[in-house]
Amino acid sequence: MKWSAEAEKTMRRVPFFIRKMVRKKVEAYAASAGAEIILNEHIEACKKQYMKQMDRDLRGYSVETCLGAQECSNRTLGQTNIADEIEEFLKGQKMKEFLQERLGRPLKVHNEFRVSISFCPNSCSRPQIVDVGLIGAVVVEPSEQDDTCNGCGACAKVCKEDAIVLDGSDVKILRERCLYCGHCERVCPKSAISRVDEGFRILVGGKLGRHPQLGMELPRIYAPEDALLVVKEVVRFFKKECKKGERLGEIVSSMGFEAFLQQLNLP
Numbered sequence: 214m215k216w217s218a219e220a221e222k223t224m225r226r227v228p229f230f231i232r233k234m235v236r237k238k239v240e241a242y243a244a245s246a247g248a249e250i251i252l253n254e255h256i257e258a259c260k261k262q263y264m265k266q267m268d269r270d271l272r273g274y275s276v277e278t279c280l281g282a283q284e285c286s287n288r289t290l291g292q293t294n295i296a297d298e299i300e301e302f303l304k305g306q307k308m309k310e311f312l313q314e315r316l317g318r319p320l321k322v323h324n325e326f327r328v329s330i331s332f333c334p335n336s337c338s339r340p341q342i343v344d345v346g347l348i349g350a351v352v353v354e355p356s357e358q359d360d361t362c363n364g365c366g367a368c369a370k371v372c373k374e375d376a377i378v379l380d381g382s383d384v385k386i387l388r389e390r391c392l393y394c395g396h397c398e399r400v401c402p403k404s405a406i407s408r409v410d411e412g413f414r415i416l417v418g419g420k421l422g423r424h425p426q427l428g429m430e431l432p433r434i435y436a437p438e439d440a441l442l443v444v445k446e447v448v449r450f451f452k453k454e455c456k457k458g459e460r461l462g463e464i465v466s467s468m469g470f471e472a473f474l475q476q477l478n479l480p
């Protein structure tokens with residue numbers, strides 16, 4: 214289908230990563246309207262239709278995962294249903310009704326309570342900028358047996374954080390640098406580094422908008438069943454403290470992270 218010069222110009226302002234999808238939608242809309250050439254008015258009408266649809270589809274919450282939920286070689290932990298369990302929990306919380314009542318108006322997409330899960334520190338689903346972000350983590354330790362490591366250096370080479378210090382066959386992991394990705398365990402040919410724990414790091418209060426902020430990290434790594442309890446506890450807190458539909462990040466920032474932690478009954 215042909216596009217007018219003005220419509221092409223408008224499309225150049227659409228972010229590149231959604232441009233192809235938008236083009237398809239506009240073309241489908243224009244075709245259904247019997248148009249032979251796409252004009253700016255088709256883009257506008259399509260946009261309005263899309264926004265209307267989006268408002269109708271709002272549920273008051275969203276749960277996203279990175280592709281590691283299916284398959285990714287970087288994934289840190291074994292199979293877990295945590296995304297489905299969080300989804301199920303939020304569904305029962307009637308978040309849309311709750312937020313609309315607090316806001317005193319229909320919900321917009323930026324008002325939704327958002328959860329994002331990434332299964333490794335690469336954080337492809339951007340858990341740092343949502344209300345609750347989960348990042349898959351594996352805790353590794355060097356073997357306690359002196360003769361296991363052969364000093365090959367593969368672990369130090371693969372660690373992007375420079376968190377491994379090798380002195381011959383003596384391995385040390387600098388905990389303050391480690392991001393719990395588990396790569397060192399995977400590459401070690403002698404099983405001289407092993408996983409001693411796995412679960413999720415949890416960030417709370419991230420958001421974009423007028424005053425963007427990154428989520429603040431809770432103090433430890435939570436096993437999947439505990440991570441679900443943390444999400445439930447954070448939602449309980451949010452529903453108690455949210456008076457006018459403000460985002461969790463605003464509430465946590467105004468009371469201070471330490472005071473927020475004290476109000477949570479964490480596992």
Ligand code: SF4
Nearest residue numbers: 279281285333336337
């Ligand atoms: S966050 Fe990690 S596990 Fe998930 S898709 Fe990205 S690289 Fe893979």
Ligand code: SF4
Nearest residue numbers: 372391392394395397
């Ligand atoms: S788990 Fe990842 S960040 Fe931590 S020491 Fe191993 S390779 Fe480095």
Ligand code: SF4
Nearest residue numbers: 362363365366368401
């Ligand atoms: S990869 Fe394993 S065997 Fe090689 S230096 Fe590291 S801990 Fe030792």
